[in-house]
Amino acid sequence: MRIDKHPILEFAREKKITIYYEGQPVTAYEGESITAALHAAGITTLSESFRFHRPRGLYCAIGKCASCIMEVDGVPNMRTCIIPVKEGMRVKPQSKSVVSPESFTGYPEFKETPTVETDFAVVGGGPAGLSAALYAARYGIKPLIIEENFLLGGQLIKQTHKFFGSRSHYAGVRGIDIAGILIKDARKKEIETWTSSSVIGYYPGNILGVERQGKYVRVKAKTILIATGASEKMVPFIGNDLPGVYGAGAIQTLMNVYGITPGKKVLMVGAGNIGAIVAYQLLQAGVEVAAVIEGLPRIGAYLVHSAKIKRLGVPIYTSHTISRVFGSSRVEGAEVVEVDKQWQPIAGTEKKFDCDTVGLAVGLSPSIEILSQAGARQTYIPELGGYINPHNENMETSLPGVFIAGDISGIEEASSAMMEGRIAGLSAAEKVSGGSPELIEEREKNRLELKELREGPFGEKIRIGNQKLEEEARKNGLQ
Ligand SMILES: Cc1cc2nc3c(=O)[nH]c(=O)nc-3n(C[C@H](O)[C@H](O)[C@H](O)COP(=O)(O)OP(=O)(O)OC[C@H]3O[C@@H](n4cnc5c(N)ncnc54)[C@H](O)[C@@H]3O)c2cc1C
Ligand code: FES
Structure with missing residues (x-):
């Protein structure tokens, strides 16, 4: 969803254009990335994994993970999070095969390299x-x-x-x-x-x-x-590749660069500075934060950042990690569990959270x-x-x-x-x-x-x- 009112930011959105996702028109604004425009239109599954055809969505939003690669104007393997939209651009998920032969236009020219x-x-x-x-x-x-x-x-x-x-x-x-x-x-x-x-x-x-x-x-x-x-680093848990699991930096990019919310309710993993800052920025953008969880027994963020989110009623659970997300095409909930000093899950301490987004702020x-x-x-x-x-x-x-x-x-x-x-x-x-x-x-x-x-x-x-x-x-x- 596009953010209309923000306490700090203004989003220019001066020129409306149309791009095509699998032939269907999608409204975009000049200056947005392809993935930002698709997210604003509710399209969060961008491709499929090659082997098991699991859905793939945005993860890093800075060109570093290849989770967003799509076919753009006939060229495969394009990192759509760092490519701007252009009038009439055609984008397609990459599924079943890496390249659709009928649309492959060739590799970059190597013959006369300046x-x-x-x-x-x-x-x-x-x-x-x-x-x-x-x-x-x-x-x-x-x-x-x-x-x-x-x-x-x-x-x-x-x-x-x-x-x-x-x-x-x-x-x-x-x-x-x-x-x-x-x-x-x-x-x-x-x-x-x-x-x-x-x-x-x-x-x-x-x-x-x-x-x-x-x-x-x-x-x-x-x-x-x-x-x-x-x-951004990843943590192992069941379903960590589902669309709706984002690096915290990707959430920041969507919200603060393009003015698009990642979902309605977020579970943030990691209570260091980035986790606490992004949780606060989500609240500023009108998104609910279910909780912030932290594997260590203490909060790593500066007090100024953690106090702000606590004051706004967001619980921070230390000594907790994420064990799974629910959902088949997108996150529909998450389960967290308490861990002991050796970071081992303690049976019987599982908690379920109703959320459609998980942010991972677990280091870089x-x-x-x-x-x-x-x-x-x-x-x-x-x-x-x-x-x-x-x-x-x-x-x-x-x-x-x-x-x-x-x-x-x-x-x-x-x-x-x-x-x-x-x-x-x-x-x-x-x-x-x-x-x-x-x-x-x-x-x-x-x-x-x-x-x-x-x-x-x-x-x-x-x-x-x-x-x-x-x-x-x-x-x-x-x-
Ligand atoms: C995801 C994320 C979120 C962060 N959030 C916060 C925060 O909320 N608060 C805070 O204080 N600090 C935050 N930081 C830390 C802080 O922003 C960084 O320490 C700082 O930006 C580092 O600056 P840099 O120039 O080294 O790297 P960056 O700011 O990451 O710049 C590196 C640039 O290199 C480009 N690049 C990478 N590879 C290539 C290539 N092969 N060819 C050409 N260009 C390339 C990238 O596109 C990027 O623009 C965050 C860092 C990250 C990664
Ligand atoms: S490269 Fe685009 S989401 Fe990571």
């Missing part, structure tokens, strides 16, 4: 990538931002809460407005930006393979930043695929979210001239992603143009600010993770 050269290729236009490009551009080098979504801003574009910290971390400003500031600054600086462009491979000599709106392009870069963010994993393919060193650090690429204090990985910043270098938040992006951008500029005392001073200032940001009890896990990462970097000769 090569574009750049000082600094920035992969990912989220807070880390945008900050890196902006800071590098201050020192005269020309960045190229490559972003696979049709929208810039990464996860910031759905965050309606105000940020903490200092002025330089945009304290008191909503995430969505911070994204607006960074994008405006990038436009003012005339930073070249390719949207709807996915980096699909890294090759020796700092060459990236890019699929740019159906064409293959090679980018040869003096320096590269990989700022691809993170993807860094998106390191490009660097894994490139052969960069990696190590497992649970405190930072999983596999991470060791890097030096300039954010440079084991591949010379290849930097990382943001969630890919450890799951934190947008403020630290911006700080790391600035450090990586300045270091890339130093590598390309030789650096200057001002650049070094500016980088040192950002390093200190990042350290301050991580001080205090909430930064403890990150500090432990980063100590392990530094140790690993030293072992690999990177420090």
Whole structure:
């Protein structure tokens, strides 16, 4: 359902258009993704699983899980959550076979592959990538931002809460407005930006393979930043692939970017910051929240976030996990169970919830695929979210001239992603143009600010993770 009135957001919906789902007209608005328009029309089953033909729906809404792939204007395997609607567009679920032979129009053209050269290729236009490009551009080098979504801003574009910290971390400003500031600054600086462009491979000599709106392009870069963010984790339970089970970030995208509610009543799994924030945002959008459940014996969210939802009457059950969802084509209810200290279900404690949506806010994993393919060193650090690429204090990985910043270098938040992006951008500029005392001073200032940001009890896990990462970097000769 489309949200008409929201306490914080306004949804433009300026131009009405028509797309076709299996030949049937669906009303959409320019600027929406295909899945957003289909959800608004009540179409939540997007495809079927290849083997058992189980229904598949939206899960991540940021192009990272392939749960939404459909045939779009005859081209199969399109991630419909990151493709904008266009007048007359024809979409079809992919079922029974991967490609319907009669409509397959061919693979992207590989014969004459153009090569574009750049000082600094920035992969990912989220807070880390945008900050890196902006800071590098201050020192005269020309960045190229490559972003696979049709929208810039990464996860910031759905965050309606105000940020903490200092002025330089945009304290008191909503995430969505911070994204607006960074994008405006990038436009003012005339930073070249390719949207709807996915980096699909890294090759020796700092060459990236890019699929740019159906064409293959090679980018040869003096320096590269990989700022691809993170993807949401899943939990095992019966029916976890049913439409109506969403990552919490996907719920945020539907509600806060497109103004579409995911359902009428939601069970949220995970009482960390993202679970608590999204539960509150659901209430703001007029959606009922049945409960928030948390496997740990304590609530992980900051008190400011958890207190808000408790005040509004949402129960939070700690030491509980989800055991199953009910329904055959969409979620029609859920069962949760109490767990002991070893996370084992306690028989007889099952509770059923009446709900049509389940949100999973159970953590994020860094998106390191490009660097894994490139052969960069990696190590497992649970405190930072999983596999991470060791890097030096300039954010440079084991591949010379290849930097990382943001969630890919450890799951934190947008403020630290911006700080790391600035450090990586300045270091890339130093590598390309030789650096200057001002650049070094500016980088040192950002390093200190990042350290301050991580001080205090909430930064403890990150500090432990980063100590392990530094140790690993030293072992690999990177420090
Ligand atoms: C789902 C989700 C919800 C979150 N919700 C909150 C919240 O409510 N509050 C909060 O404080 N923090 C939240 N965070 C954390 C915070 O938003 C992140 O720490 C921050 O956005 C990280 O910035 P980033 O630039 O590293 O990554 P992102 O903001 O994720 O940006 C990465 C960008 O890279 C692009 N990309 C990925 N792969 C490719 C590729 N191969 N080619 C081209 N482009 C690519 C993506 O499309 C994306 O735009 C959330 C994070 C996630 C993943
Ligand atoms: S890739 Fe579209 S929902 Fe995950």
